[in-house]
Amino acid sequence: MIAILLDGIVQGLQLSLMAVGITLIFGLGGVLNLAHGQLAVLGGISTALFLGEGAHPVWACVLGVLTSGVFGLIMDRTLLVPAYRCAGEERLLLGLLITLGLSFVVNGFLDVRYPSVALTLRLPTPSFSVGDITIRTASAAVALIAVVTFALLFAFLKGTLLGKVVRSIMQNEVGAALCGINPARIRTLIVALSAMMAGLAGVVQGLFSSLGTELGNEFTSFALIVAVIGGVRSINGTLAAGVLLGIVNAFASYYIGAYLTLLILLATAAGTILVRPQGLFAFRT
Amino acid sequence: MSVLVGVAEIEVAYADIAVVRGVSLEVHEGESVAVIGPNGAGKTTLFKAIAGMLGLRGGSIRYQGERIDRRRHYEIVRRGVVYVPAERELFPQMTVLENLELGAYASYGSRAERLKFVLELFPRLLERRKQLAGTLSGGEQQMLAIGRGLMARPRILLLDEPSTGLAPFFVREMYRQFARLKREGLTILLAEQQVPHALSFTDRAYVLENGRIRLSGKSSELLGDPEIQRSYLGVA
Amino acid sequence: MTPIRLAADRVAIAAITVVLALVPLTLGGSDHYLRIATLMLIYMAYAVAFNIIFGHTRQLFLCLGALAGSSAYLSVVLVIRLSLSPWATIPLGIVLAALLGGAFSYVSVRRGLGVIFVGIVTLVFSMIFHNLILGLRDWTNGETGIETKGLGPAVLGGGPTSYYAILAFLVLSLVVYHLLMRSRAGTAFQAIADDEFAAELAGIDVTTYKVLAATVGSALLGAVGAIHAYYGGFISPTVYALGSVDIVVLVTLLLGGMGTLLGPVLGGIVFTVLDEAVRPLGRLNVMVYGILIVVLVVTFRHGLVAMLRKRLKIPLP
Numbered sequence: 001m002i003a004i005l006l007d008g009i010v011q012g013l014q015l016s017l018m019a020v021g022i023t024l025i026f027g028l029g030g031v032l033n034l035a036h037g038q039l040a041v042l043g044g045i046s047t048a049l050f051l052g053e054g055a056h057p058v059w060a061c062v063l064g065v066l067t068s069g070v071f072g073l074i075m076d077r078t079l080l081v082p083a084y085r086c087a088g089e090e091r092l093l094l095g096l097l098i099t100l101g102l103s104f105v106v107n108g109f110l111d112v113r114y115p116s117v118a119l120t121l122r123l124p125t126p127s128f129s130v131g132d133i134t135i136r137t138a139s140a141a142v143a144l145i146a147v148v149t150f151a152l153l154f155a156f157l158k159g160t161l162l163g164k165v166v167r168s169i170m171q172n173e174v175g176a177a178l179c180g181i182n183p184a185r186i187r188t189l190i191v192a193l194s195a196m197m198a199g200l201a202g203v204v205q206g207l208f209s210s211l212g213t214e215l216g217n218e219f220t221s222f223a224l225i226v227a228v229i230g231g232v233r234s235i236n237g238t239l240a241a242g243v244l245l246g247i248v249n250a251f252a253s254y255y256i257g258a259y260l261t262l263l264i265l266l267a268t269a270a271g272t273i274l275v276r277p278q279g280l281f282a283f284r285t
Numbered sequence: 286m287s288v289l290v291g292v293a294e295i296e297v298a299y300a301d302i303a304v305v306r307g308v309s310l311e312v313h314e315g316e317s318v319a320v321i322g323p324n325g326a327g328k329t330t331l332f333k334a335i336a337g338m339l340g341l342r343g344g345s346i347r348y349q350g351e352r353i354d355r356r357r358h359y360e361i362v363r364r365g366v367v368y369v370p371a372e373r374e375l376f377p378q379m380t381v382l383e384n385l386e387l388g389a390y391a392s393y394g395s396r397a398e399r400l401k402f403v404l405e406l407f408p409r410l411l412e413r414r415k416q417l418a419g420t421l422s423g424g425e426q427q428m429l430a431i432g433r434g435l436m437a438r439p440r441i442l443l444l445d446e447p448s449t450g451l452a453p454f455f456v457r458e459m460y461r462q463f464a465r466l467k468r469e470g471l472t473i474l475l476a477e478q479q480v481p482h483a484l485s486f487t488d489r490a491y492v493l494e495n496g497r498i499r500l501s502g503k504s505s506e507l508l509g510d511p512e513i514q515r516s517y518l519g520v521a
Numbered sequence: 522m523t524p525i526r527l528a529a530d531r532v533a534i535a536a537i538t539v540v541l542a543l544v545p546l547t548l549g550g551s552d553h554y555l556r557i558a559t560l561m562l563i564y565m566a567y568a569v570a571f572n573i574i575f576g577h578t579r580q581l582f583l584c585l586g587a588l589a590g591s592s593a594y595l596s597v598v599l600v601i602r603l604s605l606s607p608w609a610t611i612p613l614g615i616v617l618a619a620l621l622g623g624a625f626s627y628v629s630v631r632r633g634l635g636v637i638f639v640g641i642v643t644l645v646f647s648m649i650f651h652n653l654i655l656g657l658r659d660w661t662n663g664e665t666g667i668e669t670k671g672l673g674p675a676v677l678g679g680g681p682t683s684y685y686a687i688l689a690f691l692v693l694s695l696v697v698y699h700l701l702m703r704s705r706a707g708t709a710f711q712a713i714a715d716d717e718f719a720a721e722l723a724g725i726d727v728t729t730y731k732v733l734a735a736t737v738g739s740a741l742l743g744a745v746g747a748i749h750a751y752y753g754g755f756i757s758p759t760v761y762a763l764g765s766v767d768i769v770v771l772v773t774l775l776l777g778g779m780g781t782l783l784g785p786v787l788g789g790i791v792f793t794v795l796d797e798a799v800r801p802l803g804r805l806n807v808m809v810y811g812i813l814i815v816v817l818v819v820t821f822r823h824g825l826v827a828m829l830r831k832r833l834k835i836p837l838p
Contacts, residue, residue: 032637079815079819082818082819089635089636089637092635092636092637093581093636093637094818094819096637096640097771097814097815097818098814098815098818098819100771100814101810101811101812101813101814101815101818102811102815103811104768104807104808104810104811104814105808105811105812105815106811107807107808107811108804108805108806108807108808108809108810108811109805109808111804111807112803112804112805112808161386161390164379164383164386164387165387165390167376167378167379168376168379168387171376171377171378171379172374172375172376172377174370174374175374175375175376176376176387177338177358177359177362178358178362178367178368178369178370178374178433178434179362179387179388179389179390179391179433179437180359180362180363180390180391180392180437181359181387181390181391182357182359217763221644221648224641224644225645228638228641259652259655259656260656262652263649263652263653263656266645266648266649266652267649269645270642270645270646270649273634273638273641273642273645274628274629274632274634274642275632277632277634277638
């Protein structure tokens with residue numbers, strides 16, 4: 001029982017990590033990034049490439065994450081500019097379509113250029129024991145990374161001035177401009193940050209299984225679902241929703257099988273959107 | 286007194302319909318000027334244009350002699366032109382203190398000092414400093430909006446209908462603080478529907494109707510003008 | 522609607538019929554190209570459906586393939602399992618698709634969901650559909666799919682007969698589109714697309730009209746889905762996946778022009794030509810579609826019809 005719960009929490013933390021990037025970009029930029037999964041895949045694939053060049057694993061991961069960040073930055077400064085010129089629903093739609101197109105471009109490119117590159121990370125010790133329970137090192141590592149990342153993110157948003165500026169734009173873009181804040185520059189920062197989180201989620205996936213191009217769309221879909229259930233503007237919500245879904249998934253898979261669980265989760269997602277569009281956990285940002 | 290803000294023959298349009306046309310006005314340093322007029326006259330549009338939130342279809346706006354009508358809004362704030370809109374546009378899920386902090390984002394100088402000044406001016410805000418802005422009453426929100434604007438160390442403060450929806454007691458209180466700010470040398474441009482307050486507080490005033498300036502002059506004179514009295518002061 | 526607009530529509534439909542009818546004659550008897558042309562007609566019909574749902578009432582249904590696939594699978598599985606005639610099962614499929622689409626629309630409008638949330642809900646439905654098909658492998662054969670050769674109506678068996686039968690269906694859809702858009706519903710759609718809130722205030726029953734558009738569009742999707750299944754000779758989750766149907770329709774309408782009569786047809790022709798041109802690139806074609814979407818959405822948003830309207834100064838339908 002405990003083992004399943006722990007497994008669920010780890011899965012959940014990973015889901016939250018995947019999803020938080022979507023929440024950040026949507027809350028701040030008003031754009032739904034459908035290329036999110038591709039950013040994760042880019043992180044994973046570039047890490048694999050760096051590893052292939054003989055880089056130390058830790059450095060390879062760092063560089064991989066940074067690559068995603070750079071890509072996100074370029075995306076914000078070039079492709080998303082037409083979307084930022086609009087507001088509200090127009091911006092959402094345009095951003096959605098542009099990132100959708102981008103997801104195809106990245107998928108197609110990676111498929112052709114690096115068709116067999118996949119990232120698999122192995123840790124020196126596969127598992128260790130705490131009392132009666134055997135814990136996979138990978139799970140512990142992922143949990144640790146996720147927790148630290150979220151802690152840093154919260155500290156940044158609540159504690160630093162820049163973090164408050166970010167939150168202010170999320171709460172009222174007009175108000176922020178009145179304070180002399182240039183939303184575009186902050187947006188670029190957040191998009192780059194979000195891309196790096198996607199890249200991190202991708203690299204982390206490499207600890208569990210091999211991460212290849214084909215996982216891109218799945219990533220985006222799951223990230224979307226978690227983000228929407230948690231409240232697509234709320235970072236607390238995304239964290240809570242991810243962990244909750246991870247736990248539910250772990251227990252349900254164990255008792256009723258993975259396939260049925262997936263269907264139930266999907267149906268829950270659809271149901272949540274219909275019943276409570278602002279998300280189950282829409283706390284303050 | 287030098288001209289701080291000079292608006293020359295501007296035209297502002299919303300979706301092809303001219304809302305403000307051929308409007309010129311001047312605000313001198315240290316002055317307080319009122320813009321009065323009925324609902325829909327274009328006061329907010331005028332203010333938004335000066336603040337750089339709307340583009341001009343014609344004419345120019347100068348601040349300290351420099352053209353600002355092509356500049357982005359946040360650049361204008363940094364130069365000292367601070368706009369406090371009627372809708373306030375606060376950050377509802379941040380505390381009073383955080384809202385004020387952010388107001389100082391674009392300004393130089395000691396934030397702590399400025400904060401002290403604002404909290405002294407509005408003791409209510411000091412009391413409620415840890416409260417979320419979204420939970421404040423209308424009057425308190427208005428004070429916060431003005432306080433946030435003041436945090437940016439403005440040379441000129443554009444107040445758009447600050448008395449809207451406020452109880453008379455609050456309005457009096459607020460104008461007392463305006464008077465204090467005026468004494469300290471702050472230039473104020475005020476749009477109001479509450480004409481008596483606006484005219485008694487300011488030095489000069491413009492009357493805006495249907496997007497054009499109909500009248501202008503010393504506030505004290507306008508107070509005595511029979512037409513103004515009829516249209517805006519409810520005197521038969 | 523003014524007489525000129527009505528006439529313009531009719532002329533357009535007639536012209537389309539004639540032009541498309543002549544296409545097989547230019548293909549030099551090649552079976553391969555005939556098949557490509559027939560599939561082009563099918564995708565044009567998909568685009569007409571999406572045009573009604575999204576082009577006119579802004580309901581972002583990202584589940585076109587899933588709706589079409591639901592109809593197709595229902596129809597095919599019933600034919601195989603219960604030995605029913607396809608003519609009996611196809612209507613059932615259409616009804617299923619119409620009910621699903623109408624339901625999504627109804628619930629979304631009632632809940633006041635914005636465009637994005639409709640998109641996400643329907644996207645989730647696509648995933649549910651995909652996984653259902655994979656999971657119910659006893660019925661659907663899962664990933665491998667089902668062969669449908671010889672199962673469907675004889676007229677969909679292949680060759681020029683099928684081309685003209687499907688062309689007739691396409692023309693029928695265009696006529697339905699025309700009648701719908703030139704009726705009172707069409708004016709309501711226009712108002713809703715312009716400003717939903719204002720339309721509501723003006724007394725237009727937004728709910729009814731949006732659900733109507735979604736239902737008609739989904740029914741059409743169901744019909745095309747079934748036709749696609751029987752003509753194509755094979756169904757599988759991939760055939761009705763997001764990347765196979767939705768993306769193609771999106772590019773087609775972006776190319777041709779949303780909310781127009783000629784949009785799906787012009788877009789369909791250009792897309793097919795492009796698709797063929799890009800074929801030698803192998804799997805890079807996905808990348809080309811992506812670039813196309815981005816470029817179209819940013820620069821050419823209103824499509825060919827809008828551009829031709831401006832250049833030729835004729836109000837093309």
